[in-house]
Amino acid sequence: MKNDWYKDLVVYQIYPRSFMDSNNDGIGDLKGIISKLDYIKSLNVNAIWLSPVYLSPFKDNGYDISSYKDVSPVFGTNEDLKELFDGIHKRGMKVIMDLVINHTSDEHMWFKESSKSKDNEYSDYYIWADGVDGKEPNNWESCFGGSAWCYVEARDQYYLHLFSKGQPDLNWKSPKVKKDVFDMVRWWCEAGVDGFRVDAISYLEKAPFDYSPNKPNAMGYSFCMDICSGRDNTHSLIKELRKIFDEYNVMSVGEVSVSSPEELYKYSSDSRKEFNMAIPFIPPVVEVDTWSVSKMKADIKASYEILKEDGCWARFLSNHDKPRQVSLYGDDKEYWKESAKLLAMITHLLPGTPFIYQGEEIGMTNIYYSDLNQYNDIDTKNFFDHEIAEGKSEAEAFKRCQLISRDNARSPMQWNDTKYAGFSKNNPWLGVNENYIKINVKAEENDSTSILNFYKKLVSIRLSNEALKRGKLEFLFENSPTIFAYKRVLGEEEFVCISNFSESIETIDFPFSNYSVLLNNYDENLLTQSNTFKPYEAVLLKRK
Ligand code: NOJ
Numbered sequence: 001m002k003n004d005w006y007k008d009l010v011v012y013q014i015y016p017r018s019f020m021d022s023n024n025d026g027i028g029d030l031k032g033i034i035s036k037l038d039y040i041k042s043l044n045v046n047a048i049w050l051s052p053v054y055l056s057p058f059k060d061n062g063y064d065i066s067s068y069k070d071v072s073p074v075f076g077t078n079e080d081l082k083e084l085f086d087g088i089h090k091r092g093m094k095v096i097m098d099l100v101i102n103h104t105s106d107e108h109m110w111f112k113e114s115s116k117s118k119d120n121e122y123s124d125y126y127i128w129a130d131g132v133d134g135k136e137p138n139n140w141e142s143c144f145g146g147s148a149w150c151y152v153e154a155r156d157q158y159y160l161h162l163f164s165k166g167q168p169d170l171n172w173k174s175p176k177v178k179k180d181v182f183d184m185v186r187w188w189c190e191a192g193v194d195g196f197r198v199d200a201i202s203y204l205e206k207a208p209f210d211y212s213p214n215k216p217n218a219m220g221y222s223f224c225m226d227i228c229s230g231r232d233n234t235h236s237l238i239k240e241l242r243k244i245f246d247e248y249n250v251m252s253v254g255e256v257s258v259s260s261p262e263e264l265y266k267y268s269s270d271s272r273k274e275f276n277m278a279i280p281f282i283p284p285v286v287e288v289d290t291w292s293v294s295k296m297k298a299d300i301k302a303s304y305e306i307l308k309e310d311g312c313w314a315r316f317l318s319n320h321d322k323p324r325q326v327s328l329y330g331d332d333k334e335y336w337k338e339s340a341k342l343l344a345m346i347t348h349l350l351p352g353t354p355f356i357y358q359g360e361e362i363g364m365t366n367i368y369y370s371d372l373n374q375y376n377d378i379d380t381k382n383f384f385d386h387e388i389a390e391g392k393s394e395a396e397a398f399k400r401c402q403l404i405s406r407d408n409a410r411s412p413m414q415w416n417d418t419k420y421a422g423f424s425k426n427n428p429w430l431g432v433n434e435n436y437i438k439i440n441v442k443a444e445e446n447d448s449t450s451i452l453n454f455y456k457k458l459v460s461i462r463l464s465n466e467a468l469k470r471g472k473l474e475f476l477f478e479n480s481p482t483i484f485a486y487k488r489v490l491g492e493e494e495f496v497c498i499s500n501f502s503e504s505i506e507t508i509d510f511p512f513s514n515y516s517v518l519l520n521n522y523d524e525n526l527l528t529q530s531n532t533f534k535p536y537e538a539v540l541l542k543r544k
Contacts, residue, residue: 003249004276004312005251006195006251006276006277006312006353007312007353007469007470008046008463008469009046009047009094009251009353010044010045010046010047010348010353010354010355010356010459010462010463011045011047011048011049011096011353011354011355011356012040012043012045012047012048012049012355012356012358013048013049013051013319013320013355013356013357013358014033014048014049014050014051014358015028015051015320015357015358015409015410016028016029016030016033016050016051016052016053016062016075017061017062017410017429017430018358018410018411018412018413018423018428018429018430019032019033019036019358019413019423020032020033020035020036020413020415020423021412021423021424021425021426021428022034022035024424024425024426025424025426026424026426026427026428026429027074027075027424027428027429028075028412028413028423028424029074029075029076029080030053030071030075030076030077030080030081030083030084031076031080033050033084034080034083034084034087037084037087037088037091038091039441040093041091041092041093042456043356043361043455043456043459044456044459044460044463045093045356045459046092046093046094046463047093047094047095047096047194047195048088048093048094048095048096049096049097049098049195049197049355050095050096050097050098051098051320052065052098052100053071053072053075053076053081054066054067054068054069054070054071054072055067055070055071055072056072056105056107057105057107057166058072058074059105059164059165059166059167059378060163060164060166060167060378061376061377061410063098063100063163063167063199064103064104064105064106064107064163064164064166064167065100065104065105065108066104066105066107066108066109067108067109068184069184069187069188082191085191085192085193089192094194094195094251095192095193095194095195096193096194096195096196096197096251096253097188097193097195097196097197098196098197098199099185099188099196099197099198099199100199100200101170101181101185101198101199101201101204102162102169102170102199102200102201102203102204103161103162103163103167103168103169103170103200104167104168104170105166105167106165106166106167106168107166109122110122110125110126110180111125111126111168113125114126114128114159115152115154115155115159116154116155117154117155118155118157124171124173124174124176125170125171125174125176125177126159126160126168126169126170126171127159127160127168127169127170127171127206128155128157128158128159128160129149129157129158129160129209130156130157130158131151131157131158136149136151136158137149137158137209138209138210138211138212139212140160140212140223140224140227141220141223141224142161142162142163142164142220142224143162143163143220143221143223143224144163144164144220144378144379144382145220145382145383145385145386146220146382148160148161148162148220148224149161150165150168160206162200162203162224162228163200164378169203169206172204172205172233172234172237173205178237178240182240182241182244185241185244186244186248189244189245189247189248189250190248193250194250194251195250195251195252195253196245196250196251196252196253197252197253197254197255197279198241198252198253198254198255198275199255200255200257200281201234201238201254201255201256202228202229202230202234202254202256202257202258202267203224203228203229203234203257204231204233204234204237204238205228205231205232205233205234205237206227206228206231207227207228207231211227213226213227221257221283221286222283222286224257225257225259229256229257229258229259230256230257230258230263230266235266235267235272235274238254238267238274238275239272239273239274242273242274242275246273251276252275252276253275253276253277253278253279253314253353254267254268254274254275254277254278254279255278255279255281256278256279256280256281257280257281258278258280261302261303261305261306261307262306264278264280264303264306264307265306265307265310265311268307268311268312268313269307269310269311270310270311270312271310276312277311277312277313277314277352277353278313278314279314279316279319279355280303281321284321284322284323284404284405284406285383285400285404287322287328288323288328288403288404291328291329292481293481293482293484293501293502294481296329296484297475297478297484300350301475301478304351304473308351308472308473312351312352312353313350313351313352313353314352314353314355315347315348315350315351315352315353315354315355316347316354316355316356316357317329317343317346317347317360318355318356318357318360318409319355319357319409320357320406320409320410321406321409322406322408322409323366323403323404323405323408323409324359324360324364324365324366324408324409325340325343325357325360326339326340326343326360326363326364326365327365327366327408328366329343330342330343330536331503331536332363332365332366335503335535335536336363336365337363337449337450337451337521338521338522338534338535338536338537338538339536340360340363340451341451341454341521341538342499342501342521342536342537342538344360344361344451344454344455344458345458345497345499345519345521345538345540346484346497346499346501346538348458348459348462348468349458349462349468349486349488349495349497349540350473350486351469351470351471351472351473351488354459354462356455356459357409358413359409359413359414361451361452361455362414362439362440362441362444362450362451362452363439363451364411364413364414364433364439365433365435365439366402366403366408367407367408367411367431367433368402369402369407369431372384372398372401374431375401375405375407376407376410376429376430377405377406377407377410379405379406380401380404380405380406380407383400383401383404383405384397384398384401387400387401407430410430411430411431411432411433412424412428412430412432413441414432414433414435414436414439414440414441415440415441415442416440416441416442416443417436417437417440417442417443420432421433421436421440422440422441422442449524454519454521454524457519457524458519461518461519461540465493465495466490466493467488467489467490467491467493467494467495468488468495470490471488471489471490471493471495472488472489472490473486473487473488474486474487474489476496476498476510477508481502482500482501482502482504482506483498483499483500483501483506483508483533484499484501485497485498485499485508493542493543494542494543495518495540495541495542495543496510496515496540496541496542496543497538497539497540497541498510498533498538498539498541499533499536499537499538499539500533500534500535500536500537500538501536502535502536503535503536504535505532505533505534505535506532506533507531507532507533508531508532508533509531510531512528512529512530512531512541514543514544515529515541515542515543515544516541516542516544517529517539517540517541518540518541518542519539519540520537520538520539520540521536521537521538521539522534522537529541
């Protein structure tokens with residue numbers, strides 16, 4: 001097997017709670033996923049990333065693990081997981097599991113023991129500190145807002161949690177933590193996993209407790225980045241982890257908080273042997289407030305330049321932590337179909353391994369619930385409180401929540417136009433988007449011009465052309481604020497993707513007659529290309 005086989009993948013991310021419910025308890029499960037494997041295969045993808053399915057009290061929907069080797073009964077059993085792995089492998093696809101090792105749940109046995117006293121077998125498994133003047137040890141804030149410290153009477157100490165109180169951070173200075181976690185990683189490798197998406201991994205080593213920067217006014221995310229992200233020992237630990245991955249030929253993608261391309265390079269260059277690629281985390285509120293086509297182009301270019309000879313990119317616009325891509329970057333109304341296809345083209349025709357987040361392939365849109373109680377996400381609720389504390393009115397704060405909520409991406413998958421969108425026969429854990437009557441898999445399977453059928457073609461073109469997987473990238477119309485265009489070149493082969501990433505009509509000066517059209521998001525039968533681009537029009541060309 002080539003040692004860069006991860007460049008030949010197109011990964012489909014499943015958020016199990018919201019994918020398919022087989023036992024009609026309103027929550028998605030493993031049997032539900034198994035029943036949809038042929039659907040996933042029909043997208044032509046060749047890998048599946050499963051967000052956490054482990055035992056958990058679900059304070060952060062499974063990113064709070066209380067037992068690393070057990071499947072939560074909410075999702076099924078370890079046997080069901082084995083059946084799922086077999087089903088995925090039988091169809092020629094790879095399995096990527098989520099690995100959450102910056103923190104556990106406060107219901108993990110390690111934490112329960114650790115909280116009992118200062119001198120037991122697990123007492124140093126977490127990060128404990130004495131209070132100062134009867135208060136928290138310092139002013140650190142958690143990513144989800146509020147103090148990053150929580151008091152435990154039995155120890156008369158505080159523990160650190162960079163995420164919710166229910167997610168205490170592991171103490172990676174303890175050799176026992178390292179050994180136990182590394183053993184667990186090996187155990188999953190032995191169980192047939194082909195890759196890991198490694199959660200919040202840039203935070204393993206914390207700053208000294210006397211480091212107390214001034215509070216920024218963005219939520220705790222930027223605070224945590226400042227205090228704990230990318231410290232030297234974190235990189236050393238990742239290198240050790242990588243050795244285990246290499247032993248098993250397992251691929252890895254790290255979820256990291258970075259503030260520059262140089263930092264991204266550290267995690268995802270080949271030569272440093274950390275991850276094969278990284279998912280840079282941008283807090284939704286920052287992304288919603290600051291993104292633009294020009295910024296997107298500049299960021300892609302900067303990360304390409306730094307990694308082009310020595311690394312790979314996780315290419316994605318969506319996941320369970322972001323608003324829906326067509327609502328955020330495209331137009332979920334008049335140009336819904338065209339902009340969803342344009343975004344897909346941009347992602348899948350760039351260098352790097354493409355990721356599709358469930359529902360993106362049918363153009364699922366943000367969910368705009370009418371009441372805060374309809375939201376489930378802990379981050380959304382804390383964000384509401386943060387906005388109120390910053391002086392916003394309830395109406396303003398709620399409007400912001402609707403835009404940034406991670407629940408936008410977590411509403412149930414829309415399979416058909418029956419009640420609850422065919423996801424479940426019972427009231428789902430999170431409300432279904434009302435537009436399921438129009439936006440659903442069944443309707444799109446039967447429509448040759450659908451977003452779904454477009455994705456199938458696009459993925460197949462990507463995977464069957466070496467130049468699209470490994471070719472060089474050259475930007476075109478670099479300074480245009482609306483035209484997003486680039487070439488992919490390998491040997492004699494040359495592909496060009498040109499898109500009008502705007503609602504206006506644009507005229508593009510390009511020698512179209514030297515190229516044939518492979519894909520057009522308006523009219524797939526179009527064999528020639530005019531130089532007038534309609535709103536959100538995008539084409540893939542091949543040099544004759
Ligand atoms: C990143 C995960 O993607 C997110 O969903 C989670 O809340 C945090 N890490 C904490 O694990």
